[in-house]
Amino acid sequence: MQDKIKNLIKEALKNLGIEDVSFVVEHPEDLKNGDYSTNVAMAGAKKIKSNPKELAEKIKKELENKLPKEIEKITVAGAGFINFYLSRKFFAQSVEEILNKGEKVGKNDALGGKKIMIEYTDPNPFKPFHIGHLMTNAIGESVARILEHSGAEVSRANYQGDVGLHVAKAIFGMHKKGMPQDMSASNSVLAQYIGDSYVLGSEEYEKDVEAKPSSAQGFGGARKEIDSLNKKLYDKSDPQVNQVYDWGFKITMNAFQDLYEMLGTEFDFYFLESQMAPIGERIVKDNLDKLIDAPDSKMIFEKSDGAVVFKAEKYNKEGQPKLHTRVFITSQGLPTYETKELGLTEEKFKTEPNLDLSIIVTANEQVDYMRVVAKAVSLIYPEHEKKMKHIIHGMMRLTGGKMSSRKGNVVTGESFLRDTIALIGEKMKEREWAEVEKNKVAEAVGVAAIKYSILRSASGGDIVYNVEESVSTEGDSGPYLQYSYARANSVLEKAQKENILPDPHTFSVEIAEVEKLLYRFPEIVLRSSHEYEPHYIANYLIEVARAFNSFYGNNLIVSKADKASSYKIALTYAFSSVMKTGLHLLGIVAPKKM
């Protein structure tokens, strides 16, 4: 439709003898200003030195000569906007179209045939799954689904730090705490124990680092022990330590798995840091050799103070973010995160042959060194340079309340989920459903509340929660969307009972706001996938839900006495399939009742 209008305008301009005017056709913010609007008169007026309003009138007249039947009328308003109002018939047709498509509504083929891998969540075994992981997961899963809806073949990857100091800290903490009494407790309980152990080990380590060597604690304290544990873990020399490691690894991974199930994510690939390290080391060595063979021009890595570094600032360009030097192999010969990341990149392209795009979702704190890594990758594998994309999101922060991260009482993803779900369960107390069903719905609603609060705003900024207020379930919220869906669903059930079938042809004259929004869904999906931004969908769904709820409040939908009832039911049906599909794209399930 948008293109159709554009072409009409171009033709009108041609007839008026005006050329080379760039203009846009868009939806006005306010529906009062029509369904589409163009600024062509304002942009063109300067060129031919005329008054925008006069030019707008001229273009309007020209357009009216051959108005397609989808357009009801054209008006000139404001400073010279030309507004297009779509016809009754157009909206009825769009409702019919949505009915025909069902849950395929909004699908497009913009990424047809493209293979995309997206890496997100990335929690570390032996460490708590914190709310930041919840954030990466929500964004990554939603982007994955949006890309799929645009025709891409998407695989989901998870990258986990299975080695490193944090593991030693956790195992040290476990030693100190003693093993849990009930070894057959649930994964989540045992994972909590491991997470707590990590916090304890971490604290002890820090305390020891800060302590003066002369103090009683300073010698042979936690730090020394943890470092030695770390070595044992690295070379797997101590069978007892290995056993604890294997157990802890399994428990945390299983606990993560339970969470993924609750969150609606299924990964295709799990990459482990320990496996990427040797690959990365090999790559670095290969490219260090170039230093010897061809000085200056081809060297990528170089030695500095005993470490192997990449001096990325050499490649700084005007107008691009500044890069800096990073260590890839420490002076002790150990590979750093950057090196493993290199290995991971190579491994990804090997795992999925013919990959067109590799996406990584992380918090913005990693943006600077990810840029350096990306630069290194682009030098080593020029063919991958344009196939990498880093999606950056803000941090999740908590304000208010009496929480202190110093004391180690950080909010884990799981406790946050659990508290939210419990709160929803409280609201549903009155429902007379089976307990199992109630719990299932409460879980879906709780997950929706959290996911929506993450996805509702543009992904650059931080998300701030006030601990004392809980996640919202009203207004601009996930549960509001689910509620609207459940409500529409119960209307449809009633229609079925009363035997009134949906029919997109029995409309009456007035056009509801919800109709003016429904047909826009595919454009929104397309934009979200272009920009890797779920929030466009989230905001759109709120708008549609509000319009539908308003329609619901002001109309009796199911009524044998009303000739237009069948149309209203069709409209309700169209709304419900857009809502269900839209929620799916956000990674949220839509229960039939709640």
Added chain:
RNA sequence: GCUCUUGUAGUUUAAUGGAUAGAAUGCUGGCCUGCGAAGCUGGCGAUGCAGGUUCGAUUCCUGCCAGGAGCACCA
């Protein structure tokens, strides 16, 4: 100090350079003998400061002020 990033109602936020800056929450009025009140329907309330580009700036540029993050052997 350098680099990146963000400043919009009390709070959380939206707006490919366009119309009276849109919502939610909050406070405040009115709606359940008509399909789910997690709802509908009124009211109050905002672009950090100073310049510049433009017919037009929340948006782009410069400076200042204020948050946040990062800056060689952690990830």
